[in-house]
Amino acid sequence: MTKPYRFPDHQVAGDADTTVFLLHGAYGSKDYFRHEIETLVKAGLRVVAWDAPGYGISPLPPDGLSIERMAETAGCLIDRVGSRTNIVLGHSMGGVMAPAVCAARPDKVHAVVISATVASFSQKSEEDKKNFLAERIEPLRQGKSFRDTAGAVIDSMFAPGSQGPMVELVREVALSTSSETFCAAIQAIVDYDGMANLKALKVPLLLLAGAHDKVGRPEGMKNIQSSFVPHADYACLPASGHYAFAEEHALFNQHLLDFIRGRVTARA
Structure with a gap:
């Protein structure tokens, strides 16, 4: 059995029988889901948003990170604060992790939502992996500050013209x-082969892509549906890059809530 990390710091909001667990990406923490949490609670759902190990106020484990151990830790969170119906919504790194969370708790995860990610980095070429790591990690290893290094990369992940308080x-x-x-997180993503967990998904799955996303490219996310999980629902948000929940907040949640009401709570 995979050993979990320290129990994660998290926020619980709302009161309902259906809980959405929000798993953030490699950039950020639960704090960028502030508006998402408010929207889902107002829609009548309960929300749990975590700080993954090393993020926010959750300490970084001394032995680094792995997707498998983060998924088991998320499973422990579901054990403790889950409800009758549990939906795992993973964005970016969280989307890579989400099928592994379902595999870790198959009797407690009733649906999965994957936002803006790849099926598995195991499917990418060694050259793609090398370039992905070089763009994000090499400048930091050379002593440059994270803010100086990451700013341009983060800006490039939004669609042209994306703006407003949620984007900021x-x-x-x-x-x-x-x-x-x-x-540690980027290395964990590149090292993880998640195809088996993705192909094994039997619960309802929603794939949400941004048309301008250069990371979780829409054609790659569509391929998850066509090649690996044919029962999945898929939607592409036309004016979004990597952060559709902030760039097209209303449309993102229209797709999400229609999925939850139509394929999850109705089924439950």
């Missing part, structure tokens, strides 16, 4: 990430 919140929270944690 994501940007500022993302820039607050610890460089040590970030390096």
Whole structure:
């Protein structure tokens, strides 16, 4: 059995029989979900948002990070604060992790939502992996500050013209990430082969892509549906990059709530 990390710091909001667990990406923490939490609670759902190990006020484990151990830790969170129906919504790194959380707790996860991510980095070429790491980690290893290094990368992840308080919140929270944690997380993502867990998904799955996303490219997310999980629902948000929950907040949540009401709570 995979050993979990320290029990994660988290926020619980709302009171309902259906809980949405929000798993953030490699840049950021639960704090960039502030508006998402408010919208889901007002829609009648309960929400749990965590700080993954090393993020926010959760300490970085001394032996680094792995997707498998983070998924088991998220499973422990579901054990403790889950409800009758539990939905795991993973964004970016959280989306890589979400199928592993379902595999870790198959009797307690009733649906999965994957936002803006890849099926598995095991499917990428060695050259793609090398470039992904070099762009994000090499400048930090050369002594440059995270804020100086990450700013341009984060800005490039939004769609042209994306702006407003939700976008600014994501940007500022993302820039607050610890460089040590970030390096550990990016290495964990590249090292993880998640295809088996993705192909094994039997619960309802929603895939949400941004048309301008250069990381969780829409064609790659669509391929998850066509090649690996044919029962999945898929939606592409036309004016979004990597952070559709902030860039097209209303449309993102229209797709999300329609999925929850139509395929999850009705089924439960």
